Amino acid sequence: MRLSKLKDLISDLPKGPLDKYRIRARFDWKLLKLNLEGEEGIRQQNKIWSFIKDNSLFKANYNSLTLDESRRICTARIRALLDNEINPITCGSWFNILFQYDASIPVKMSVMHGMVPNTVFTLGTERHMDILHKFSNLEYFGVFALTEMSHGTNAKGMRTTATYDVNKKTFCLHSPDFEAAKCWVGGLGKTATHAIIFAQLITPDKVNHGLHSFIVPIRDLDTHLPLPGVTVGDLGEKIALNGVDNGFVIFNNYHIPRTYLLNRTADVTEDGQYVSSFKDKNKRFGASFGALSIGRFNITWICSSFLNLAVVIALRYCAIRKQFGPSENEEWPVIEYQAQQARLFPHLAFAYAVKIFSQKYCEIINNFQIKLVSGEDRDKLHLEGIELHALSSATKPLCSWIARDAIQDCRESCGGHGYLKMSRLGDIRANHDANCTYEGENNVLIQQSSNWLLSQWSCLLNGKAISSPFGTIDFLADSEHILKQKFNCTTIEETMSLENLLFSLKWLLCYYLKKTNKRVQDLKEDGYTDFMVRNDSQLFFARTLSLIYGEYVLLKTFIDCIKEPIWKTEECEVLRKLCSLFGSTILEKRLVDLYAGGYASVDSNIDDKLRQGIIMLCKDLLEDAVALADVLAPPDYIVNSPLGMADGNVYKHIQEKIFQNKENLERPTWWREILSSKL
Ligand SMILES: Cc1cc2nc3c(=O)[nH]c(=O)nc-3n(C[C@H](O)[C@H](O)[C@H](O)COP(=O)(O)OP(=O)(O)OC[C@H]3O[C@@H](n4cnc5c(N)ncnc54)[C@H](O)[C@@H]3O)c2cc1C
Numbered sequence: 027m028r029l030s031k032l033k034d035l036i037s038d039l040p041k042g043p044l045d046k047y048r049i050r051a052r053f054d055w056k057l058l059k060l061n062l063e064g065e066e067g068i069r070q071q072n073k074i075w076s077f078i079k080d081n082s083l084f085k086a087n088y089n090s091l092t093l094d095e096s097r098r099i100c101t102a103r104i105r106a107l108l109d110n111e112i113n114p115i116t117c118g119s120w121f122n123i124l125f126q127y128d129a130s131i132p133v134k135m136s137v138m139h140g141m142v143p144n145t146v147f148t149l150g151t152e153r154h155m156d157i158l159h160k161f162s163n164l165e166y167f168g169v170f171a172l173t174e175m176s177h178g179t180n181a182k183g184m185r186t187t188a189t190y191d192v193n194k195k196t197f198c199l200h201s202p203d204f205e206a207a208k209c210w211v212g213g214l215g216k217t218a219t220h221a222i223i224f225a226q227l228i229t230p231d232k233v234n235h236g237l238h239s240f241i242v243p244i245r246d247l248d249t250h251l252p253l254p255g256v257t258v259g260d261l262g263e264k265i266a267l268n269g270v271d272n273g274f275v276i277f278n279n280y281h282i283p284r285t286y287l288l289n290r291t292a293d294v295t296e297d298g299q300y301v302s303s304f305k306d307k308n309k310r311f312g313a314s315f316g317a318l319s320i321g322r323f324n325i326t327w328i329c330s331s332f333l334n335l336a337v338v339i340a341l342r343y344c345a346i347r348k349q350f351g352p353s354e355n356e357e358w359p360v361i362e363y364q365a366q367q368a369r370l371f372p373h374l375a376f377a378y379a380v381k382i383f384s385q386k387y388c389e390i391i392n393n394f395q396i397k398l399v400s401g402e403d404r405d406k407l408h409l410e411g412i413e414l415h416a417l418s419s420a421t422k423p424l425c426s427w428i429a430r431d432a433i434q435d436c437r438e439s440c441g442g443h444g445y446l447k448m449s450r451l452g453d454i455r456a457n458h459d460a461n462c463t464y465e466g467e468n469n470v471l472i473q474q475s476s477n478w479l480l481s482q483w484s485c486l487l488n489g490k491a492i493s494s495p496f497g498t499i500d501f502l503a504d505s506e507h508i509l510k511q512k513f514n515c516t517t518i519e520e521t522m523s524l525e526n527l528l529f530s531l532k533w534l535l536c537y538y539l540k541k542t543n544k545r546v547q548d549l550k551e552d553g554y555t556d557f558m559v560r561n562d563s564q565l566f567f568a569r570t571l572s573l574i575y576g577e578y579v580l581l582k583t584f585i586d587c588i589k590e591p592i593w594k595t596e597e598c599e600v601l602r603k604l605c606s607l608f609g610s611t612i613l614e615k616r617l618v619d620l621y622a623g624g625y626a627s628v629d630s631n632i633d634d635k636l637r638q639g640i641i642m643l644c645k646d647l648l649e650d651a652v653a654l655a656d657v658l659a660p661p662d663y664i665v666n667s668p669l670g671m672a673d674g675n676v677y678k679h680i681q682e683k684i685f686q687n688k689e690n691l692e693r694p695t696w697w698r699e700i701l702s703s704k705l
Contacts, residue, residue: 027065032056035068037661042673044652047345047361051653053596059657061592062381070120075661077110078127086666093263097216100130100269107135108164114140119388122324125331126660129457130269132328137212141321142168145222148398149239149288157220157241168241169213171221171275176205179470181224181237186277188225188240188287192298196281197240199225207276210464215260215273219245222288223275230298239288244275255280266456303404319411321465322418323391327384329429332458333377334658336429336451339670340370340436340444341655346676347441360439361651367644369439373432374647374654375607380425381658383583387417390496410495416478417498417579423468424576426461433458440669443676448683450667469569473560476568479575480546483539498579505536513626518642521635524585524602527609530625531578534616537623538574542567577612584608600650607643610636 027035036056039048048055060068078084083099083106091099107113114121114136121140124132139161146158146168160166177183185206188197201207208214214221220243227238244256252258257276264272287294292302344366348357360366394410437444437451444451462468479499482492486502494500501508511533515521545567549559560568584605588598613620614636626632647654662671668679684690694700 027060032060035065035072036060039656040662040673042675043346044342044672044674047649047652048656050649052650053594053600053653055653055656057594058597058600061594061597062657063385067120067385070117071123071660074112074117074120074123075664077107077112079661079663081106084127086663091268093268096130096268097271100128100134101217103128103131104135104139105164107131108139115143118392119324119327119385122327122331123660125328125457126335127664127666128269129332129453130267133267133460134213134217134270136324137170138167138217141170142222144320144395145170145239146241146288148395149290150241151288151290153285154241154288161220165247166220167213167218168220168222169211169218169273171208171211171214172224173208173210174205175207175209175274178210179467184224184226184237186223186225187228188223188238189228190230190284190294190298191281192230194281195284195296197225197227197284197287197294199223199240199242199277199280199282201276201278204276207274209261209274210272211275212270212272214244214258214275215271217271218258218273219243219247219250221275227287227292227294227300229294229300233300235292235300238292240282241286241288242280242282253280265459266453267460319414319418320391320395322422322471323384323387323414325422325461325465326380326418326425327388329425329458329461330377330380330384332454332461333373333380333429333432335660335665335670336433336436336454337370337373337377338655338659338665339449339451339667340439341374341651342659342671342674343440343443343669343676344370345652346674347443361648364641364644366439367648368640369435371644371647371651372607372611372640373435374651375604375611376428376432377658378601378604378654379580379584379608380428382587383421383580384425386583386587387421390414391418406495409493412478413494413496413498416475417496417576419466419471419473419478420475420572420576421579422466423462423472424573424580426458426468429458430455430462443669443680446680448667448680449669450665451669472569472572473564475572475575476542477560479539479571480543480568483543487543498582499535499575501532502536502539505539508532508536509540511625513620513630513632515632515635518635518639521632522606522610522639522643524581524588524605524609527606527613528578528581528585530613530620531574531581531609533625534574534619534623535571535578537619537625538567538571542571574616581605581609581612600647600654603643603647603650604654607640607647610640610643614640 036059083103122132143158143161146154146161150158157166161168172181174184174186177185185202186208187200189200191198208223211221220241223240223242224237225240227235229235243253244258245252255278259274261272261274284294284296292300294300341361344361345359347360349360351357391414394414398407433451433455437455440449440451443449447453482499482502485492486505492499492502513530515526520526542563545563546559549562554562588601588605593601617633620626620632621628659665659672665671668683669676671679
């Protein structure tokens with residue numbers, strides 16, 4: 027790409043005190059950005075950011091808003107974005123960068139204008155095209171309602187019923203009590219006209235066929251009042267994301283047409299017969315699981331958006347903020363300190379790892395969804411769906427915990443000013459928080475991943491082939507050989523090499539599979555039920571097993587990405603360092619297992635080699651850290667934190683923000699109460 031064209035695509039950064047670090051970088055940040063995000067990706071981002079910059083509705087709010095005003099503004103901004111063709115469908119996964127501006131907007135939009143049409147498209151058929159059209163035309167506003175008041179994670183325990191009425195040719199929706207009310211539904215509190223409701227489908231023969239999804243009218247299209255038989259309302263203020271009206275709904279023998287069942291995988295005929303295109307019920311779930319994984323892979327991208335923003339703010343601030351120094355006359359920016367580097371640079375490495383992973387797997391899951399709709403080989407799709415489900419069940423928790431911990435460290439690494447609301451780090455932390463809970467509560471979701479890994483392990487033990495269409499665990503076929511290997515690196519460089527780090531994770535995964543399986547078998551032999559076996563094998567095995575699986579795939583994806591021929595030598599060099607820092611930071615936390623499992627002998631000094639390697643890498647990366655943050659940074663009007671602006675004029679921007687808000691300088695209306703003791 028010609029330089030003038032690159033300048034149009036990626037704007038120059040303003041000059042300022044951060045230049046001191048920028049000129050030390052050993053690569054061109056714009057070229058790295060171009061290779062990492064692609065020309066189309068950067069165009070998508072520019073389209074979204076420039077729309078926000080030029081639209082008065084999106085001027086930053088300086089004061090806290092009332093709940094009602096938060097919701098109104100969020101809805102108005104969503105409308106403006108939609109009117110300008112900015113939505114999850116047209117922008118694809120790049121839409122998730124909106125989380126860096128105001129997280130409520132993409133949360134509500136992703137549900138109403140992404141997840142809902144996607145679900146209708148994926149799980150519905152021809153007969154739902156008219157409804158789909160109405161969602162797209164904004165005649166209908168749809169929400170996604172799975173969670174119930176007394177059941178969230180355990181979807182099978184949900185108690186809303188949809189009983190087929192053969193005489194009326196309708197499904198009768200019913201919530202037996204308040205505990206069966208659908209709740210937490212984003213957009214339902216004030217906005218929705220329709221909801222996709224997951225309910226237990228019961229046929230006239232009284233057979234319960236399990237959870238199925240239905241399109242259900244909620245509010246009158248003219249008056250916006252609840253329809254008869256529907257009680258709908260708002261859950262009130264939340265910890266964050268208050269632009270989103272999370273709501274509840276209760277049905278009282280409420281009838282909807284038979285055709286409102288989303289019937290791609292199963293249907294009920296007019297005379298009440300249940301028919302499924304999947305002979306095996308589990309396969310119906312397999313394909314649906316795959317479809318649901320799209321949300322979880324998207325969350326890894328959302329985590330990446332929050333993580334990038336927090337890391338950008340913290341790194342830029344810490345490169346400016348000075349404290350102490352080697353002499354009376356010399357003060358050091360805090361980023362120069364070893365402790366600060368060790369706190370922040372691994373998070374920078376994690377940010378790149380999560381970004382590369384989420385970009386790749388969002389593309390894979392989008393392609394999977396297309397195959398699902400085009401009705402390719404069902405058996406093949408079933409296996410692919412299961413692997414994607416298992417992977418997203420490990421990486422969604424892993425990436426959201428990585429981001430959670432990183433954001434907190436970023437907040438602390440900015441000291442007191444990081445605690446100011448204007449730093450945005452508190453809002454980033456609170457908004458990100460929900461990623462650990464929705465789309466599958468992390469601690470429960472992660473069990474799905476270990477279940478799949480254990481089932482593949484038992485195939486292997488029984489001489490059967492493992493099924494890994496995406497190749498995330500195909501190396502397990504070689505597990506016997508892997509487990510016999512020993513750590514034998516003699517130098518720090520060798521220890522920190524990508525090949526060695528990846529192999530160590532392969533070993534750990536095999537080791538944890540063996541250990542978890544042993545625990546499971548022991549419990550079975552002791553007569554435990556399947557339920558108790560699963561419960562009692564979580565600590566310290568199954569949970570760690572899933573995390574190691576996620577870590578392995580993230581590292582492998584990072585390494586594969588570096589191997590692509592697109593990179594210039596200097597880009598490869600810096601990415602390799604980040605990747606090595608990512609892998610070694612993960613392994614350093616698992617030293618106990620590497621020793622206890624016999625991979626590393628006591629005199630191998632793997633701990634010293636890894637730790638010294640991390641220190642060396644952090645020191646080395648100081649040269650590139652600010653430029654690496656520039657690659658991840660959105661424009662200043664999106665960063666919108668005086669601590670993290672591109673020019674690095676931290677104190678000037680803090681002063682502007684303080685003085686911008688007139689209230690900060692005014693005498694309080696209650697000033698007499700202060701002096702009352704004297705009056
Ligand atoms: C901001 C936000 C938006 C949301 N939007 C929607 C939406 O649009 N539509 C919708 O349907 N839902 C939505 N939800 C609901 C969300 O999907 C659920 O909250 C989530 O699935 C967790 O379920 P739960 O709240 O019932 O947690 P629970 O399952 O009750 O979990 C409580 C605790 O118990 C633990 N636990 C549960 N089972 C086990 C087990 N077997 N082993 C070990 N520990 C266990 C969990 O780890 C957790 O710590 C939203 C939630 C939030 C916070």
